[in-house]
Amino acid sequence: MTSKTIASSIYDWVDERLGLTELAAFARHKTVPVHSQSFWYYWGGISLFLFLVQCFTGVLLLVYYRPGAEAYESVRQINFVMHFGWLIRSAHSWSANLMIFAILVHMFSVYFMKAYRKPREFGWLSGMALLGVASVFGFSGYLLPMDELSYFATKVGLEIPAAIPWIGPIIADMLRGGPDVSEFTVQRFFALHVVVLPGIFLPLLGFHLWLVQRHGNAAPPSVEALPKAERKSMPFMPNFLVKDLAMWLISLNILALLASVFPWTLGKPADALVPAPPGIHPEWYFMSPFEMLKLLGNVLPGESGEIAGLLLFTLGIGLWVLIPFYDSTRESGQRGRAAHYFGLLAIFALLATTIIGYWTIR
Amino acid sequence: MSEEIKIVPVAEEPGETNTRRAFLAAAGAAGLAYTVALAYPIYRYLASPQEMAMNATAVTEVSLKDAQKLPTGSVLMFKFGTSPAMLIHLQDGAWVALTAVCTHLGCTVQYEPQANRIHCACHGGVYDSRTGANVSGPPPKPLKLFKVAVNETGVEVSRT
Known part of the structure; x- marks a missing residue:
């Protein structure tokens, strides 16, 4: 037997059991629409790439990180004792921020291309769930170094669920593992960050990606309105895949540059007896809700302001999540326009409150 | 990015094989450089305790x-x-x-x-x-x- 016949008989053996030929045929027929907005199709893939970076660098950090009372000391060791530990930690932090950014770009591009419409409602819903889990990833991971900044950010952040009437304080205490942020909080945030959240995120991500395979990329309404002969597309294999991988490479380069030129710092160890440092503020992706609550608190002081803020949040997020059911089909017309303006309003509100937030730190 | 890529078979000129070979060699070299650039810090990171132990065994x-x-x-x-x-x-x-x-x-x-x-x-x-x-x-x-x-x-x- 020549090597060629051996290879083909091995392929046949595997193919008979796993159906590789069907997969290859599926990949061959998969196409991606080509139009002036095609650029935005890459952002889901970039988010996925950055998530993979998170898994990889996260496992590397896990090699030396010790949760609980030794948390700060172990991160100090990673940062200053282990070779290139600073780079791995910096890459993990930068990639986390870039991932949230990529997910947000992906979400808004899906929103304005109206890719949530029938039959892609589950794609939108699972995507929103992924963003929700990603932000909890960010919040829990932020505490793990247990430095001054992460300590106070977590302290303040947990005041938000604590403001929910009746059950709020119980939820906050459960998350904290006591009345104050302590080594118990780090321990449970660690469990959340490396076991519970990946356990939720990975199946959701699988579902999300499977849906993309099932329904393909949505074309924006302006392209969908064109007659079939005028719509352009390119094969997924290899054309789109190669471009996707090129985007991954660009992302990797940007990440490497940011992580090495602007290494993530480690503050002083958290100490409940030391007053909060001036200018303390949440991560940029929490700045907007933080500022909205603050602004509402000025208008409606006291507990009523907090509750009104939470209600307004819940309402806004609820409307956002349920948009596929309001603007459901191509025939939506008036509703489609309303959804578009709601999206613009959301972007404006997010940007404005974020800018005000950073402005008022100084 | 907005144009569909059409594959048109072209008769290969003699010089074309050389440029393709050169391209593949450059791509391979770049890939290797990336792999080394990523693998080296990771290896050193994981090997840190080993190195510390080596320093400790130097105790006399x-x-x-x-x-x-x-x-x-x-x-x-x-x-x-x-x-x-x-x-x-x-x-x-x-x-x-x-x-x-x-x-x-x-x-x-x-x-x-x-x-x-x-x-x-x-x-x-x-x-x-x-x-x-x-x-x-x-x-x-x-x-x-x-x-x-x-x-x-x-x-x-x-x-x-």
Whole structure:
């Protein structure tokens, strides 16, 4: 037997059991629409790439990180004792921020291309769930170094669920593992960050990606309105895949540059007896809700302001999540326009409150 | 990005094979450079404790504070660099320090004062407690001896 016949008989053996030929045929027929907005199709893939970076660098950090009372000391060791530990930690932090950014770009591009419409409602819903889990990833991971900044950010952040009437304080205490942020909080945030959240995120991500395979990329309404002969597309294999991988490479380069030129710092160890440092503020992706609550608190002081803020949040997020059911089909017309303006309003509100937030730190 | 890519078969010119080969070689070199650039920091990161241990084994002397008070017929376990070692005050008053790692399969050995021997519980290896010589059982080599200096404040153990 020549090597060629051996290879083909091995392929046949595997193919008979796993159906590789069907997969290859599926990949061959998969196409991606080509139009002036095609650029935005890459952002889901970039988010996925950055998530993979998170898994990889996260496992590397896990090699030396010790949760609980030794948390700060172990991160100090990673940062200053282990070779290139600073780079791995910096890459993990930068990639986390870039991932949230990529997910947000992906979400808004899906929103304005109206890719949530029938039959892609589950794609939108699972995507929103992924963003929700990603932000909890960010919040829990932020505490793990247990430095001054992460300590106070977590302290303040947990005041938000604590403001929910009746059950709020119980939820906050459960998350904290006591009345104050302590080594118990780090321990449970660690469990959340490396076991519970990946356990939720990975199946959701699988579902999300499977849906993309099932329904393909949505074309924006302006392209969908064109007659079939005028719509352009390119094969997924290899054309789109190669471009996707090129985007991954660009992302990797940007990440490497940011992580090495602007290494993530480690503050002083958290100490409940030391007053909060001036200018303390949440991560940029929490700045907007933080500022909205603050602004509402000025208008409606006291507990009523907090509750009104939470209600307004819940309402806004609820409307956002349920948009596929309001603007459901191509025939939506008036509703489609309303959804578009709601999206613009959301972007404006997010940007404005974020800018005000950073402005008022100084 | 907005144009569909159409594949049109073109007759290859003689120079074309060269440029393709050059492109593939450049792409391969770039890929290799990326792999090395990513793998090197990761390798060094993971190898850090190994390197620290290497630095620790470079230790040539250990001082054991107050060890001169060790009664006869007893042992003090300590770490010489990264590996376990033992300081024995023999019944007759002599001092011995040796590595406590069995030369057979690396278990930590113990001093038995009543039998005046060093015994490994894993596979029954026996060493002489004065010389470290392998007396019976599977150990292929003797335990290594250290130099011992006793003074008023403690015991200095150093490599011979």
